Amino acid sequence: MGLKNKIMQLSRVSLPKFIWYNFISGKVERQGKGFLIPFRYSVFDLAKGAKIILHDGNVKINYYAPRHSKSEAYVRLDKNAVLEIDGQATLYFSATFEIKPDAKINIGSAAINCFSRIVAAKNTTIGHDVLIAPEVIMLDYDHHDILNEQGIHTNPPGPIVIGDHVWLASKCTILKGSKIGDGAVISANSVVTGKIRGGCMAVGNPARPVLDVDWRV
Numbered sequence: 001m002g003l004k005n006k007i008m009q010l011s012r013v014s015l016p017k018f019i020w021y022n023f024i025s026g027k028v029e030r031q032g033k034g035f036l037i038p039f040r041y042s043v044f045d046l047a048k049g050a051k052i053i054l055h056d057g058n059v060k061i062n063y064y065a066p067r068h069s070k071s072e073a074y075v076r077l078d079k080n081a082v083l084e085i086d087g088q089a090t091l092y093f094s095a096t097f098e099i100k101p102d103a104k105i106n107i108g109s110a111a112i113n114c115f116s117r118i119v120a121a122k123n124t125t126i127g128h129d130v131l132i133a134p135e136v137i138m139l140d141y142d143h144h145d146i147l148n149e150q151g152i153h154t155n156p157p158g159p160i161v162i163g164d165h166v167w168l169a170s171k172c173t174i175l176k177g178s179k180i181g182d183g184a185v186i187s188a189n190s191v192v193t194g195k196i197r198g199g200c201m202a203v204g205n206p207a208r209p210v211l212d213v214d215w216r217v
Helices: 003-010 015-024
Strands: 028-030 036-038 042-046 051-054 059-063 073-077 082-085 089-092 096-099 104-107 110-112 117-120 123-126 130-132 137-139 160-162 200-204 207-212
Touching: 015 028, 015 036, 015 042, 042 059, 051 073, 059 073, 073 082, 073 089, 082 096, 096 104, 104 117, 117 123
Parallel strands: 028 051, 036 059, 042 073, 051 082, 059 089, 073 096, 082 104, 089 110, 096 117, 104 123, 110 130, 117 137, 123 160
Antiparallel strands: 200 207
8 A cells, every 4th residue: 555545544543533442441452562443434332341452453443435435334342242353453344343242252363344244142263364355244143042842042152263364255154153274265155154174265055165275365
């Protein structure tokens, strides 16, 4: 990115939110050198006991919105929810983090592109150097309970684990209990419902490995 573009992007940072969340609010805990960088129209809904924990990387929220746009990115943490980020992370415009009560999302370093939505009701772990393309959906629960004839809840949440250097292509869906190994690529429009080994490209619904890959940005 050229100097002119960098200056333009910095001019779109919400200075009041930057000061509030990095230096005043008790809901952001900075344990390293990283800062929370909220661009204009970023929306934070942080309930009692909710916490954003930052380590050594900057975290950009509502990044790279088109000029004159009022697109919003949402960070919603319910009671006692935790969002912990170790390195650089970017939530692009119109993307969403949503963490349910007592749940947690851990991120190493990741770019989460526009219109993607990550929702956790238990525990979602995203590794380092992860690329999440536009309109990806990641859900570790089913939104509604399914009960058997005895009234027992049969579809509890299940953790999601995304390894390092994983590429989730456009409009793919990652469902509860999924585990994706290091270096994997999940093809566009695919649905992951279980384990995908590292170093492969997976395609389809449900996604299945089709070839070994070694991808670069």
